[in-house]
Amino acid sequence: MSDPVRGDVPEVEDGPEYDLNFRANPERYRYTSDERGAFKIEPYKSELFPEWTISDLDSANSGAEAIYDRYCEYREAEDFVGMDMARKYLQMGWTRAMRYAKYPGGRKYEDDDGDRVERDPQRWYDEEKREIALIYKEYLDSVREDDAYGRAKTHLRREE
Known part of the structure; x- marks a missing residue:
């Protein structure tokens, strides 16, 4: 049986697991290196999503900084789920902005007579989107290089 909290099914599938407060139930969280769960895992989604934007350079800079500040708060509280969710939002800012930086309209694929064809990146x-991506990447790298994050991730994996 698949478990969406573990990350072994696509994020589009909802289940009762997403009705959980993961701050109160951190043992239900399963680490994934990608961005799965970013729009589902509460209360973190409600805390981080309003800060996340790639619309323009000033907003993205403020947003990335705010997400990183939240990361620091979660680290201080020894809340690995929050730390990892902040990492996911920073990673998502980097990857999404980079896609817009390389592809017109952020569209990596186009339909060619009904076939999905990958465009060549430009x-x-x-x-501006490239600059936004680099801002998010800088904060993301800070999280990835943080010893506290590495220790917490290792600890969580041992418990699984």
């Missing part, structure tokens, strides 16, 4: 189609 280097750099949107310079």
Whole structure:
């Protein structure tokens, strides 16, 4: 049986697990290196999503900084789920902005007579989105290099 909390099914499938407060039930959280759960895991989604944006450079800079500040708060509280969710939002800012930086309209694929065809990336189609991606990447790297994050991730994996 698949478990959406473990991350072994697509995020589009909802289940009763997403009705959980993961701060109160951190043992139900399963680490994944990707961005799965970013729009589902509460209360973190409600805390982080309002900060997340790639619309323009000023907003993205403020948003990335706010998400990183939340990460620091979660770290101080020894809340690995929050730390990892902040990492997911920073990673999502980097990957989404980079896609817009390389592809017109952020569209990596186009329909060619009903077939899904990957476009060739343009280097750099949107310079502002590239700058936004680099801002998010800087904060993301800070999280990934944080010893407290590494220890907490290792601890969680041992318990699984």
